[in-house]
Amino acid sequence: MYIEKINGPEDVKKLTVDEMTVMAGEMRESLLKRASIHGGHFGPNFGMVEATIALHYVFESPKDKIVYDVSHQTYPHKMLTGRKDAYLYEEHYDDVSGYSNPNESVHDHFTVGHTSTSVSLACGLAKARDLKGEEGNVIAVIGDGSLSGGEALEGLDYAVELDGNLIIIVNDNDMSIAENHGGLYGNLKLLRETNGQAECNLFKAMGLDYIYVDHGNAVGDLIEAFQSVKDSRKPVVVHINTLKGKGYAPAEQNKEVWHYNGP
Ligand SMILES: Cc1ncc(C[n+]2csc(CCOP(=O)(O)OP(=O)(O)O)c2C)c(N)n1
Numbered sequence: 001m002y003i004e005k006i007n008g009p010e011d012v013k014k015l016t017v018d019e020m021t022v023m024a025g026e027m028r029e030s031l032l033k034r035a036s037i038h039g040g041h042f043g044p045n046f047g048m049v050e051a052t053i054a055l056h057y058v059f060e061s062p063k064d065k066i067v068y069d070v071s072h073q074t075y076p077h078k079m080l081t082g083r084k085d086a087y088l089y090e091e092h093y094d095d096v097s098g099y100s101n102p103n104e105s106v107h108d109h110f111t112v113g114h115t116s117t118s119v120s121l122a123c124g125l126a127k128a129r130d131l132k133g134e135e136g137n138v139i140a141v142i143g144d145g146s147l148s149g150g151e152a153l154e155g156l157d158y159a160v161e162l163d164g165n166l167i168i169i170v171n172d173n174d175m176s177i178a179e180n181h182g183g184l185y186g187n188l189k190l191l192r193e194t195n196g197q198a199e200c201n202l203f204k205a206m207g208l209d210y211i212y213v214d215h216g217n218a219v220g221d222l223i224e225a226f227q228s229v230k231d232s233r234k235p236v237v238v239h240i241n242t243l244k245g246k247g248y249a250p251a252e253q254n255k256e257v258w259h260y261n262g263p
Pocket of ligand 1: 072244
């Protein structure tokens with residue numbers, strides 16, 4: 001298995017797109033087995049496998065900082081950043097927490113669990129980087145459900161004036177824990193339906209650059225998109241269309257029930 005040989009992002013970078021796609025399947029098998037025995041967040045992680053692989057292929061974590069919203073979708077990130085044993089081997093299942101945790105790894109930057117935090121936290125990291133004259137990408141990963149939280153909207157508002165690198169990955173699976181409600185979601189739907197081309201674009205209206213990835217579970221497409229924004233000198237939104245629970249039919253079909261599961 002490819003995943004057995006991954007001890008950090010440097011090993012992900014050695015793989016071809018085809019090999020990474022095979023590895024995505026291996027990762028889902030491990031996640032399924034672990035969820036069955038141990039429980040945990042399900043749909044959020046199954047949907048983010050390819051995007052996480054592509055992030056670690058393109059960016060240079062931990063110099064480039066990836067900040068996850070809620071961080072309930074960080075299982076694939078942990079698998080690729082030196083913690084694969086906690087997902088592959090039952091005796092190690094309890095070696096990791098269910099959220100990002102700086103005590104576990106230099107690739108984790110915050111202990112969180114609340115929604116709507118990642119854009120604001122990333123703004124802080126980006127501002128600090130610029131004040132200190134340092135380099136590196138700062139990447140916020142946020143789900144569509146979390147995007148309507150007040151702190152996320154405040155973060156977007158602030159991001160526009162950052163005048164430096166900030167990459168906001170909007171992981172749009174058209175679901176919160178349950179279905180979404182509110183005025184934001186009409187525009188996300190319109191953007192999905194127009195392949196990101198609609199003139200009415202809330203991100204662009206705020207002054208942010210914007211690209212859309214329709215196949216948000218295709219490693220190659222994601223790599224191409226992330227490469228195109230890497231080292232961007234201004235804030236940019238990468239809107240990726242993903243499938244919550246991808247790869248496990250019951251979770252794809254009943255997304256709310258499969259958001260989180262006991263053993
Ligand atoms: C402040 C706060 N409110 C509510 C929650 C409960 N909660 C956990 S994840 C989530 C939203 C999940 O939707 P999304 O951000 O789209 O991520 P997905 O799970 O769909 O990938 C919510 C509301 C929380 N963690 N924090």
